[in-house]
Amino acid sequence: MEIIAILALLSLVWLLWQLVKAKRFTRFKQQIDSELKDKVIANIIEELALTRCEQFPNNDCHQTATLAYWTQYKSRILHAALAREIIDQQWLIDSGNLRNAQHLFFIERQYLPLPSQSEA
Numbered sequence: 001m002e003i004i005a006i007l008a009l010l011s012l013v014w015l016l017w018q019l020v021k022a023k024r025f026t027r028f029k030q031q032i033d034s035e036l037k038d039k040v041i042a043n044i045i046e047e048l049a050l051t052r053c054e055q056f057p058n059n060d061c062h063q064t065a066t067l068a069y070w071t072q073y074k075s076r077i078l079h080a081a082l083a084r085e086i087i088d089q090q091w092l093i094d095s096g097n098l099r100n101a102q103h104l105f106f107i108e109r110q111y112l113p114l115p116s117q118s119e120a
Helices: 002-050 061-073 074-083 089-094 096-109
Strands: none
Touching: 002 061, 002 074, 002 096, 061 074, 074 096, 089 096
């Protein structure tokens, strides 16, 4: 009987720990929206304005499509923030979100941009 009570208590503790981890992950995704999304959007608009030329007109239609692509998923926002050096890995470590970022990239891996041929 005592073994069943101990197992039930351990199961309850494990479930509570899973709840805490889930809340931290949800808070991290909200942090991406509140802190990083606006910075990524501003950086993309600035980059499109600086690279405007005859070959790449980067007009309003291009900006809208680019912003829609990069802000559609949390993993893309985080990827863009890391690639554009808005944040770095140390920021993830300092904020305690490195594991959350790894998990986000894993669960949304199908939405991440494919590496280009020049990066491979």
